[in-house]
Amino acid sequence: MDNTNQRKTLINGEIALFLRGLIIGKVLTLMVIGGLLWWLLKPNLLSRNSANSYSPNQNLNASSTGGSNFQTIADVPSGSFNYGGSTAWASIRQLVDSQIQSDRPELQLRYVDPTKNSPGSSSGIRMLLDGELDFAQSSRPLTDEEQAIATQRGFTLEQRRVGIDGIAVVVNPSLKVPGLTVEQLQQIYSGQITNWEQVGGPNLPIIPLSQRPENADTVIFSSNNNSKGQAFGSNVQYVYSTTEAVRQLSKIPGGLYYASARSVVPQCSVKALPLGRTSSQLIAPYRKPLVSPENCLRQRNQVNTEAIRNGSYPITADMFVIIKQNKGQEQQIGDAYAKLLLTEQGQKAIEQAGFVAVR
Template structure:
């Protein structure tokens, strides 16, 4: 397919709704239907089919001549090695053929300077340095309360009211990949997202993967969350210790009568620890790194499936982000104690998350939620910092509090 050059200025000099980055930019050769830098369509730049053939032929001949001259100059002044850019003190060879959003966002080709900073603000509208662009984000399912809160406006809508050109687009993983922290971080590494959400800290291998690609990853805690355990409504127990939860999921306790319940086999449900931050955190912190018992499989895809399975399975038990559990009527959350002899602490107060217990760490299973940003000197970095600053603003933290998570500041 023949390429076409875009400099950000449409042929008719009129606004075009598909253009997410307005204004002139360096000429860039595109091979698809839209410019990867500004989003303008090929038709907006080169016009439709009504251009006279003679003009097209003359223009084509001119382009060929210019291309030959540029090729000669390139051979004179450059070596045979591919062109490279300096990003974060690393030489990076740019990809001349960026493709659709399944493999690359269109915001990773535009450089920014100086690097934006994490700063606290009062309101969304106070947050500065907001880029005008489509921002693809995704990852941890523990952030779901911020995307689809009960009886509250979505955070995305409130942000877009304050910054109409900062268009947040929640993006699912490619087909066949389950949603979760790991999937979101990998999509960020692969330039399929501008910013990722994670319910676990970054791993060393993820830092290294970013480094080999010529940029750095950075994590910023934006909320505190608790993991709630829940059972089939017909199971009546006063609570469990953290050690008893571990023994259930590693196969040492297999009947509810071993922990003060009815004579009924225990059926534990879990997501795959390799797919999500929550099950991975559960394995590492609650199970002390031990593997889940073999009978826990097959794994459920997400929290919704876990809730349904536990509700329909006598003896069922599951776990998830507390804010996704407390308002559910088909299952029963139950209290936990750190160890034998200590008081049980409820994850929920009625249908509301027990935020006080999560904040003072009296509840046994809490963790931090992170925004992962990509320090690559492009609009994706600017978008990641802007999104983090929005969540850490006073207004953002108030919404974090309202949806059942716990504010970090």
């Protein structure tokens, strides 16, 4: 009798274990099936949630502020378009424009160098006036003369600000000078100051380098960069480009040159000087501490964008998209390009390229 009860107990235990395993197996199976169904339905649920949370004001805000990214801009024309102008925009063309064309493959941008003059804001605007470009990039405002030429040819030019750059002055790394005031810089280029000894440096002749005024990429004779026509002194030596100027400065102990801070501050063969409105307010165009030429290849100097942003750096340049207002395809692409740069994505990319955003 005892053996019979023991066998029953064992059988009942085995049945209980079997049922328990069967129940656990079913639960696990249901969990797997449920998880699989949730995964398959997830995209639809997310889309439905996005649609339910949409507000009409979202589209209005994107439109009024230029949109949050490159995908939100409407009326971007398809095709290949020519553009050119300021050499200061080189990093934007490399970084920002490549992002635009990746996100908007229907838009192809082709940079065109001038055939007769050195590249820069002035030559780009001339090419736009002559119909060689669809829009131009400039590091200075339009002049009255350029607007008058456009009017004579039956259209107008619009300048749309998309960023801010600093103008840096660079010298040979061996030159020992604390910095320059804006007035001293202007006096050097007008021929009134001709020796570094006059501004706290060594007894060494100053050799100022510049692009020719008619091809100038940036200007230095006004805080708002409107005095493009200011005459240079006979001591100024003219160069074709910033690349040529930097190459020459590495060989000229007393030379100096001015250009886009983004273009020259990271260069290893030259040294950027602090500038100020007064001699007691010298502001470096680079982030301190200054990286020595020996360490430059491993750690480049960076532009002091905070000083440009807060206005303490004395010479800045607004960056403009120059748009031909002719109700044609040139106006459409110029307008679209400016809007792309003014999106949140475009402004962040401009900051990444070493400039200051305007939004």
